Amino acid sequence: MMKFMNTFLKTILTLVVLAGMPAAVAHHSVAGVFSYDNEFSLTGIITEVEWINPHSFVHLEVTDESGTVTKWELETAPTAFFRKAGVTKAMLLGDGKPVTITGAAPIDENLKSGWIYRITYSDKHFYQISTSR
Amino acid sequence: MKNIKFDFSVVPFDFSHKVIFLSLFVLGNIASTSHAQTEDSRPDLNGNWANGSGIDFVRDVKIGDSICMVDCEEAPAAPAGPFAAPDRPSYKPEAMAKVKDLTERQVEEDPILKCLSPGVPRIGPPDKIVQQEDQIVFLYDDVNGNYFRVIPTDGRGHRTDVEASALGYAIGHWDGDTLVVETENFDDTTWLTDDGSFHTTDLKVTERIRRDGDNLHWDVTVYDPSILNEPWQLRPRVATLTDLEIIQAPPCIERDLDIMQNMSHHPNPR
Numbered sequence: 001m002m003k004f005m006n007t008f009l010k011t012i013l014t015l016v017v018l019a020g021m022p023a024a025v026a027h028h029s030v031a032g033v034f035s036y037d038n039e040f041s042l043t044g045i046i047t048e049v050e051w052i053n054p055h056s057f058v059h060l061e062v063t064d065e066s067g068t069v070t071k072w073e074l075e076t077a078p079t080a081f082f083r084k085a086g087v088t089k090a091m092l093l094g095d096g097k098p099v100t101i102t103g104a105a106p107i108d109e110n111l112k113s114g115w116i117y118r119i120t121y122s123d124k125h126f127y128q129i130s131t132s133r
Numbered sequence: 134m135k136n137i138k139f140d141f142s143v144v145p146f147d148f149s150h151k152v153i154f155l156s157l158f159v160l161g162n163i164a165s166t167s168h169a170q171t172e173d174s175r176p177d178l179n180g181n182w183a184n185g186s187g188i189d190f191v192r193d194v195k196i197g198d199s200i201c202m203v204d205c206e207e208a209p210a211a212p213a214g215p216f217a218a219p220d221r222p223s224y225k226p227e228a229m230a231k232v233k234d235l236t237e238r239q240v241e242e243d244p245i246l247k248c249l250s251p252g253v254p255r256i257g258p259p260d261k262i263v264q265q266e267d268q269i270v271f272l273y274d275d276v277n278g279n280y281f282r283v284i285p286t287d288g289r290g291h292r293t294d295v296e297a298s299a300l301g302y303a304i305g306h307w308d309g310d311t312l313v314v315e316t317e318n319f320d321d322t323t324w325l326t327d328d329g330s331f332h333t334t335d336l337k338v339t340e341r342i343r344r345d346g347d348n349l350h351w352d353v354t355v356y357d358p359s360i361l362n363e364p365w366q367l368r369p370r371v372a373t374l375t376d377l378e379i380i381q382a383p384p385c386i387e388r389d390l391d392i393m394q395n396m397s398h399h400p401n402p403r
Contacts, residue, residue, distance in 0.1 A: 033240055051383050052383050052384055052385065052386045053248070053276060053277040053278055053382060053383060053384070053385040053386070054245050054246055054248065054276045054277040054385055055388075057388075077202070078275075078276035078277065079382060079383050080274045080275060080276060080382060081202060081276075083274070083377075083380070084183065084193065084274075084377060085193040085200050085202050086193070086195070086200060087200055087202075123198075125197065125198035125199045126199045127199065127200050127201075127202070128199075128200070128201040128202060128203065128204075128205050129202050129203065130202075130203055131203050131204040
């Protein structure tokens with residue numbers, strides 16, 4: 001198990017049911033598409049950042065133990081939010097090394113999507129974009 | 134009146150100069166902050182203003198190489214406790230069913246997610262102000278693109294020969310040190326907030342904007358008497374002067390769940 005956890009390119013997908021979460025502040029599409037009650041954590045490689053409005057998208061490729069690659073499209077903030085915070089498209093894309101992304105899982109569990117809370121890069125620096133409340 | 138005489142000869146030369154320069158320095162700073170004025174002696178609202186991205190709970194904090202945009206535990210300035218309750222207008226009972234329906238179907242109905250204008254006051258304080266003697270221009274870098282409002286301040290009234298629009302037609306005047314912007318002639322394509330707060334074409338919005346040093350106070354009242362119980366006074370907002378220049382926004386692209394689900398879209402819209 002430890003070997004699995006320490007292998008960056010292996011999938012770490014955890015759906016944690018967070019009981020008793022404080023009521024979320026509904027804004028934009030989060031409340032209707034994603035669940036604040038289900039938090040995901042994914043580790044993989046960012047392959048693309050769609051720098052568009054009203055929400056940007058981060059494409060993440062996650063490889064599981066068997067070597068199967070799953071592509072995720074993770075939704076995040078408008079570009080203006082990032083620009084004003086000093087975060088560029090290139091900074092979001094990172095250096096090609098594995099990142100860990102946490103966020104709100106989709107209500108439809110078949111969707112390979114999510115609403116990003118935080119991206120943590122291999123050198124431990126992070127961008128926190130949203131929260132569960 | 135008692136005649137007070139001061140003998141400068143008894144004051145060391147260096148000391149008197151220090152007093153003079155210190156006085157000029159203080160006066161200069163006061164003039165450039167609290168009482169910045171234009172050539173026509175109006176408060177100077179020119180500049181770029183950090184407005185929390187139009188949303189009052191976004192406050193960026195840098196923590197080493199990390200950046201926290203919302204609610205970071207690591208941020209030394211992180212506010213304690215939960216967010217304040219959402220700032221929402223009070224609707225008449227007969228309007229509540231529509232608000233509830235739009236709120237529940239926000240993903241399908243929110244104009245912003247369809248790349249339409251956010252409207253006023255949802256757009257928030259301006260990102261940049263360009264001030265001239267007879268007009269003021271508000272520029273925005275909002276969640277789905279750039280918007281502008283040209284606001285005459287030459288005493289003219291509201292135009293009646295223009296089509297209703299999402300941002301309405303605005304005129305401005307000065308009330309002492311406060312710029313008062315009155316906007317009407319709205320269409321009904323926008324929402325007042327994120328959560329289904331619709332309005333009618335009778336909407337009128339009054340913005341009172343006052344500069345205090347590097348702070349821009351934005352106080353707004355919304356009038357829509359056929360659906361609101363009372364005029365809605367938004368929670369006061371403060372934008373801060375910034376060196377960050379506004380730039381052209383990337384394209385706004387409406388995406389729906391089907392596209393997300395089958396991931397068949399082309400990532401480059403052009």
